[in-house]
Structure formats: structure tokens, C-alpha cells
Amino acid sequence: MIENIFDIKHSSADGKARTGTLHLPHGDVQTPVFMPVGTNATVKALTKDDLEEIGFEIILANTYHLYLRPGSDIIEEAGGLHGFSKWNRNFLTDSGGFQVWSLSKLRKITMEGAAFQSNIDGSKHLFTPEKVVDVQTQFNSDIQMQLDVCTGWGIDKNEAVHALDVTENWSKRAKAQWLKNREEKGYKGILLPIVQGNFFEDLRIRSSEFVTKLDLPAIAIGGLSVGEPPEVFAEMLDFTVQHLPVGKAKYVMGIGTPDYILDAVHSGIDMFDCVLPTRNGRNGSYFTKDGPLPIKQERFAHDFSPVDSECNCKVCRTYSRAYLRHIFKEQEILSSMLASYHNLYFLHNMMHEIRAAINEDRFEEYRTNFLKRYHSGKWKLNQ
Template sequence: MAKNIYTKVLQDTQTKARLGYIDLPHGRVETPAFMPVGTNGTVKGIYHDKVDEIGYKIILGNTYHLYLRPGTEVLEKFGGLHKFSNWNHNILTDSGGFQVFSLSGLRKIKDSGVTFQSHIDGSKHVFTPEKVVDIQGIIGSDIAMVLDVCTPPGIEYRNAKEAWRVTKAWAERSIEERNRLGESFRGNLFGIVQGNFYQDLRKESALTLSEMDFPGIAIGGLSVGESKEQFNDFLSYTAQYITEEKPRYVMGIGSPDYILSCVENGIDLFDCVLATRMARNGGIFTDDGVITMKKAVHKFDERPLQEGCTCTCCQKYSRAYLHHLIKCNEMYGGMLATEHNLTYLYNFLERIKQSIREGRFAEFKKEYMARFYGTK
């Protein structure tokens, strides 16, 4: 039986935004929280110590990638990903379902599981719901995700219904495998809502998974190429049918507008590679929007990236210096930019939480969106 891991501390009076915390094997995570992505056991372009110093208490790893490299034998020898990567806080691992979905022609989905070819060497592998739970047990995931069938927007209803049928069956088998493993599986297994962009399937999926023996629920199948309007509509529609007693997680969300929409709809966790990927290419978060450090306008700019930011770049260097590093493709430029973007997002979430405490989240969202995106 899954234990209760979520405690709600405060509910916003104007929206569904809420404050709470999740108790996990490697410590408490205050929510709402953004989670940096460390696909291969490292957040690209930044030391784990610095991620910790910023304030993050949970990062992501990816089951698909870690299964292929370094492999379960290595991870088992080192006692899991925490010790292997020297990260002492929580780790959430994606099941690999989205990565397998992205392989397109290199995979085949059946009731039993999914057969796929490695993107590395073309070798064939099989993921079953049970195997994915087992792998995440070896990884030592604090939050583990079930194997699901992720579908793109625009597919026919019958295909979406079939994907949800398989996802449900896999969810049931995942719970059985977790229960079979008993105390050797120390993490928390989350279910994933699917249903594509069909309201009846979304509602059925959300209600069904909420009743199943999961300590937390993720909303999958969003941010997969649909319009922003579709995202907002189906996020709001789906979230209303997920129990408020469990933490809610939307996968693959990392821009301020999407984060604000998630918080507004009572979502507690979200993650995305956007902040770190963008940083490596010179894209920088500021309160006035994203600035591109490759542009010549920064060549003589003595200002920090963002006034009041505590990251290394803002405390020690100018926009002009970072512009120089990015233009020269210096590794240090990407590292400074990565630290800044992760610091910015962490502080952004702190500001969101403070606005909820003060009962002005809706006002904060409106003002922030107007400044960041130049909207009224």
C-alpha cells in the first residue's frame, strides 16, 4: 500500500495554486517546485554541489538513457545513482516512455511491453512495465514513473483509446511489481495520466489513476507539440479530475508562462531541459524576457544579467564578458549561463510561493507575464 507523501499547507483563494511539501527518502521537497533535468546522471554544465547550493532538493534522471549507459550492472555495483553521481538529495526518474515514443520507427508497442532499438548502437531491447520498475529500483529513484504510452497530437480517437487501455494495464502491472519487490523498492511509484486530446479519455484516465495505489500522479501527453491554447485547455480540464490528496506533476514544462499555468491549476512539480539547453546556446532568463547573449548589443554592456541575482555570473561578471565567452564557444560561458538560468528559475518559484502566501498569486502572474512577455 502506497503511503501518503504529500501535505498541503496553504490553498490560494482565487485560483487552484497551492503550497505544500512532499516527504521523500532523501528529504522534504517544498512545492510548487521546478526540477532540473539530469538525463544521464548529471545536470549538464553545472556541478551537483552548485545545484544543491542554489537550493534544489530534487533532480531528474532518465531510465531509458541510464539503462543503456552506464547500465544496471554498474549502477547496482555502486548502490544506485545517488552514490554513483554523488547527489545526496532526491532523484525522480522518467520511465523512458517518452524517449521510446520519440524513437518512432525504432520501436514496437504490444500489450506485453515495448521493443525498441538503442539510439546508440542499434541493439534491440524490451521494456515491460515490470522491468522499468525493476530498473528504477536499481537506480534508487525517490520518485519512479510507470511505463506509459505517449501519443502525439492529432491521432484518431480509436488510437488514443487504445494507448490509454495499454497505459492503464501497464499501470496495474507496475503496482503489482512494486508490491512484489516490497521493501527493496524504496521509492514512490507515480501513475501517468494519458488520453491524448480527447476529454472523455482524459477524464477517465485522471479519475482511474487517482483511485489506484499510487502516492502521486503525473499528467503526461502534454507539451508534445500541441498549441499553447490546447495545452492550457487540457491541463485545466485534466487537473480538475486528479485527487487533491496526492502530489501532481506535469512533465516537460520549463518556461515561465507554462510554469505559471501549472501552478494556477494546482500542479506541484514540473521539469524541463529548456533552462539548461537554452543556456548552452546563450539564451538567458531575465525579468524582461529571454535575452540572447550572442547579439552584438551586449558587447559593451557592463550590467549583470539580472539585478539582484545571486548566481556567479551576476555577482562577478558583466553581460559583455558572458557575450564574449558565448561568442568564443568557451565552456565556461555555458556553465555560467546554466547556473544563472537555474538560479533564476529557483528564485522565480520562490517568488511564486511568496505570492501565494500573501494571497496575490493572480496579481503576480498578471504582472510577471506583462513584463516578461510584453503582454497586457
């Protein structure tokens, strides 16, 4: 018997958006939730204490990168990702499927698994669905993902069908190995299957029906945010969700800007992640409700106001735009630290606002007003 790990608290009267709670081995997670990406078991430029201070309950780590270095045996020896990193809240680990897909010249995919060469030293490896489950079990991941075949925007249908055939085969094998590890090793983490099918509606329906029958604790929706136009993303996401069970928690990978997050919540998505908040921060772009503020611009050289007067994070309470511009121009490490902290605080606070709006049946009003202001163009030079 696979236990229920998700309780829906409130479904919005004005749409499919909902709030809920994920019950995971290292604590409950309130949804909808944005999860920071810590590729190498560290969110770039931030400490675990920073993340706890902001209030995050779950972060990501990357199976492909951690498998190659330092290696799953070392992480297991350290007590899993929690013992290794000292982050004692939840970890979600991806399967490495996206990274293998991106190494198009260094990999070969068959029904057995994904053979690839390391981007570090060229060594050869084989990821099978069973091996990927075992590696993530060594990590003691609270949520682990099945190995899947990711496909890009614009491929033909025959290629999409083949990728889905392989993904479905890998899903069944991953579930069998996960159940074995639960029984034999006492592993407590959950496994998520992944909906694929590219941008073909009939394949999306087929995949949705397949993962529903697997009856795993939650469901991930893959194959989106891979180069398609934003309106296609929103339409296909909304279409896919319609064919999935309402009671399962749903996760969309690789989205982390306010507009994409709001589209996902509107469609009934509960979890999402992205590297953009910290990557943009390292490049001097600060999230504000008036859109991204590019701190490097000359007009901020004498501006001693905070980045965002409505933000209560320690960066906005302490530092001026002029100072933040100065340390960015001088390429000080502190610039990446402060901008990354602010951007993650901004999204975490946004999720609080989204959950409150859903619970009060005013999410669509919140979404409309937020996006109107966010896309107002305040920080464009010609405004």
C-alpha cells in the first residue's frame, strides 16, 4: 500500500489553483511551493542557514552532477545528502535525464538505459532506471525522479512516440526498483513518474493515463519549458493537468519566473523549481513587483534607495541600489550572495501571497494585478 503524502487544504473558487501540504520524511511542505535549485547540494552563493532564514522547506539537488562528483558512495557514507550538506530539511533530486538529454553528442539512448560520457573527464557511464533509483536511494532523497527521455520543442511525432515508449518502460522498472528499496532498505523517500509526450495532445493523454495507473505518490510533468513559446507552454500544461488525478500533487520542472509560476498555479500545479532566480542574481538582475531591476545601469550610481521599498528582506533593509551596483561592477562575491538571497526571498514571499490569495478565493484577481504591474516596464530605460 502506497501511502497518501498530499492533503489539499483549499481549492480556489475561481479556478484550479489550490493550497495543500506535502508530508515528506524531513518535514511538511506547504504548497504551492517554489524550490531553489542546489545542483551540487548547494544553492549557489547561499548557505543552508540563509535558506532556513528565508523559510524554505525543500531544495533540489542534481543526480547527474553528484553521481559524477563526489560520487554516490561518498554521499551515502556521509549520511546521505542531509548528512553531507547539513541541510536537514527536504531534498528533491532529479534523475539526470535532462542533463543526459543536453549532452546530445555524448550520449546514446536505448531501451536498456542512457549511455553517456562524463562532461568532466570523458569517462563512460550507463544510467538505467534501476541504477538511477539506487543512486537517489543512496542520497536518501525525500523525493526522487524516474529516469526519463526528455525531448525538445519542434521534433517530429515519430521521435516523440519513441521517446515516450522508452520513458514508459523506464517508469515501470523504476517503480519496481523503488518498491524493492523500500522493502529491503527501509527507504522512506517517494518516487515521481514523469508525464512526457512532447507537444502532441494524444501522446500527452496517453502518458497521463499511464502514469495515473502507476499510482505513485505524486506526478511530475516533463517536456515543457524546452524552448517553446510561453503561450504554448501555458496551453499544453493546462491541457495535460486536465488528464491527471486531482488528488495527486503535481510538479513542473524548470520554471522560476513570476509569470510562469502564476500560469502553473492557475493550472493546478503544486511544485516548481528553476535556477533563474540565483543565475539572474549573479548577473545583477533583482526581482521586484515592477519587473526585474538591472542593477548595473548608470542611473543607479547615485540612488541610495533600496532595490525594492516593499521588500522586507535583509538586503532591502540594509543596502542601497548605489552600493549594490558598485559591488556588482567590481565583481565582488558579495554581489552574487546578496542578489541571490533577495531573489529567492522575493519568490518565497510571492508564494506566501499566492497561498493566501487561493485560500481567500481571490487568486485570479491577484494574478491579473501582479502581472499587470510586473510587466509595466518601469525599469526599462525608455520609460
